[in-house]
Amino acid sequence: KQEVTQIPAALSVPEGENLVLNCSFTDSAIYNLQWFRQDPGKGLTSLLLIQSSQREQTSGRLNASLDKSSGRSTLYIAASQPGDSATYLCAVRADKLIFGTGTRLQVFP
Amino acid sequence: GAVVSQHPSRVICKSGTSVKIECRSLDFQATTMFWYRQFPKKSLMLMATSNEGSKATYEQGVEKDKFLINHASLTLSTLTVTSAHPEDSSFYICSARMGGQEAFFGQGTRLTVV
Numbered sequence: 001k002q003e004v005t006q007i008p009a010a011l012s013v014p015e016g017e018n019l020v021l022n023c024s025f026t027d028s029a030i031y032n033l034q035w036f037r038q039d040p041g042k043g044l045t046s047l048l049l050i051q052s053s054q055r056e057q058t059s060g061r062l063n064a065s066l067d068k069s070s071g072r073s074t075l076y077i078a079a080s081q082p083g084d085s086a087t088y089l090c091a092v093r094a095d096k097l098i099f100g101t102g103t104r105l106q107v108f109p
Numbered sequence: 110g111a112v113v114s115q116h117p118s119r120v121i122c123k124s125g126t127s128v129k130i131e132c133r134s135l136d137f138q139a140t141t142m143f144w145y146r147q148f149p150k151k152s153l154m155l156m157a158t159s160n161e162g163s164k165a166t167y168e169q170g171v172e173k174d175k176f177l178i179n180h181a182s183l184t185l186s187t188l189t190v191t192s193a194h195p196e197d198s199s200f201y202i203c204s205a206r207m208g209g210q211e212a213f214f215g216q217g218t219r220l221t222v223v
Contacts, residue, residue, distance in 0.1 A: 031209075032211075034211075041200075041219065042216070042217065043115075043202060043214055043215060043216040043217040044202065044214045046211075046213075046214075049211060089152060089153070091153075093212075096143065096155060096158055097143065097155070097204070097212055098155065099145075099152045099153040099154075099155075100152060101151075101152050102151075102152045104150070
């Protein structure tokens with residue numbers, strides 16, 4: 001059974017810092033890995049999707065890497081801003097999409 | 110990206126009643142839809158997977174008689190919480206996918222059972 005874990009569970013930083021969020025999964029037989037953002041009480045916003053054949057994806061200040069063989073992905077957020085405060089979820093897809101435990105990020109001014 | 114509409118966004122119901130949540134794919138045909146449940150400050154837990162025209166496949170521990178899923182068309186799936194109780198209060202999110210493509214998510218439904 002696929003298990004997806006995210007570390008840290010919570011993170012509070014001053015704005016401007018560069019951040020690394022970690023995601024690990026137990027079964028490397030995946031099609032892709034996706035990072036989402038969720039604001040309190042809201043749905044999901046897809047940030048980046050990495051296919052299993054890819055190593056990384058970038059969008060603006062976000063960069064996600066994937067090491068499928070070791071079952072790891074990282075989300076790098078450059079120059080963090082208060083507006084980045086949210087919960088970040090990674091999810092791996094085989095026949096279904098399984099979500100990680102999430103990282104609650106707070107960026108304070 | 111594609112649009113998935115979920116309705117209602119919020120619902121309050123009395124204990125013992127049933128409530129239906131709709132999930133529609135607005136601009137694509139969703140051959141597969143997924144229903145998730147999210148407890149406060151927790152991640153999304155997959156409840157069931159439904160393929161159009163077939164019975165839903167429920168995850169272990171999810172009561173299929175409690176959470177009725179219908180996927181009668183390529184653009185609509187419904188989740189009915191039957192005989193709801195306060196412990197069913199949660200945030201429910203659907204997602205829809207066409208074939209092997211990326212899945213897109215609805216905005217979620219906050220269910221409160223009083």
